[in-house]
Amino acid sequence: MGQFNAKTLLKKSVAPFFAGLYQGLGQIVVLHRVIAESKNQRLRNTGIEITEEHLEQLIIFFRKRNYDFISLEELVDYLAVKRKRKFVIFTLDDGYLDNLTNAYPVFKKYKVPFTIYITTNFPDKKAVLWWYLLEDLLLKEQSISFRFQNKSYAFKLQTYSEKEVAFNYLRELIKSQEEENQLALIDSLFSINGIPLYQKVEELALNWDQIIQLNNDPLVSIGAHTVSHPSFKAISDDQILKEINESIQILESKLDATIKHFAYPYGSAVEVGEREVKLLSKTKIKTATTGRVGNVMREHINHLHALPRLYIGSATTELELNNFISGKTSFIKGVKERIITV
Numbered sequence: 001m002g003q004f005n006a007k008t009l010l011k012k013s014v015a016p017f018f019a020g021l022y023q024g025l026g027q028i029v030v031l032h033r034v035i036a037e038s039k040n041q042r043l044r045n046t047g048i049e050i051t052e053e054h055l056e057q058l059i060i061f062f063r064k065r066n067y068d069f070i071s072l073e074e075l076v077d078y079l080a081v082k083r084k085r086k087f088v089i090f091t092l093d094d095g096y097l098d099n100l101t102n103a104y105p106v107f108k109k110y111k112v113p114f115t116i117y118i119t120t121n122f123p124d125k126k127a128v129l130w131w132y133l134l135e136d137l138l139l140k141e142q143s144i145s146f147r148f149q150n151k152s153y154a155f156k157l158q159t160y161s162e163k164e165v166a167f168n169y170l171r172e173l174i175k176s177q178e179e180e181n182q183l184a185l186i187d188s189l190f191s192i193n194g195i196p197l198y199q200k201v202e203e204l205a206l207n208w209d210q211i212i213q214l215n216n217d218p219l220v221s222i223g224a225h226t227v228s229h230p231s232f233k234a235i236s237d238d239q240i241l242k243e244i245n246e247s248i249q250i251l252e253s254k255l256d257a258t259i260k261h262f263a264y265p266y267g268s269a270v271e272v273g274e275r276e277v278k279l280l281s282k283t284k285i286k287t288a289t290t291g292r293v294g295n296v297m298r299e300h301i302n303h304l305h306a307l308p309r310l311y312i313g314s315a316t317t318e319l320e321l322n323n324f325i326s327g328k329t330s331f332i333k334g335v336k337e338r339i340i341t342v
């Protein structure tokens, strides 16, 4: 056994005593889609989906532990004033239709406030949800071939594992392209197979009337999530400011409301750092959340533009959740993991 493993083991044994330092005051949960249970064969997009039952169990999990369910609006107050109870805030990214049809009834049943961060190209139906187009294409076809940048690609798709391998490969290939090349690649992949590029955004994204309907309920707040969901690391300062400010303007004019909350697209350490947080602080946004994983500490009152969240997907177990909210997960990771910013 290496030294690292021995150290980790030792840490695990003392974790129950020290984890308290890492548990903080509460959590901001990040979800994307809330879907109905289905037996259909799926590829890896299930990572951004949980079922309605899973959402209900999640709410019950926090309720059993006497958490306060609060909105982002109440966060500053919760950080500033000492309280006995911990808090949880629910957020959903991007603007999927199932947030209204599947998640909203569950939140409503338990009177749980939540925020949806809208990428405005979703309701404007200008986003290409290539990860869902790709899943459909690969599940349907027995083989595909296409040309991109003078290279030929061919995939055999007879078995599930062949489809899965192709999905993971193509997902990385698309993700790693700069915008212009990405569009060209998406075009050569889908157009040649007769798949309309905007089919999925029509099918899966909220429209403006639905967002207005949600925003009219005091339980719901709408936040910004850029216009086109770019990786900030790949674009200039001016482009970043434009993406943030334009999305705020569009939302404010459609909703006749003030937009104060923002989530960075993707939001991992690869896409958000000091530069992006500094730029964000030049805008009117009050709180901004990342995709970095961590508990919210009192100290975050000084880092309201770099708030960590708790990522929950279909595979998250109750034990993982327990370890996370107790601070055990962060403690085992190390000292730097106490106050997560960027």
Ligand SMILES: [Zn+2]
Pocket: 093, 094, 225, 229, 264, 265, 266
């Ligand atoms: Zn997003």
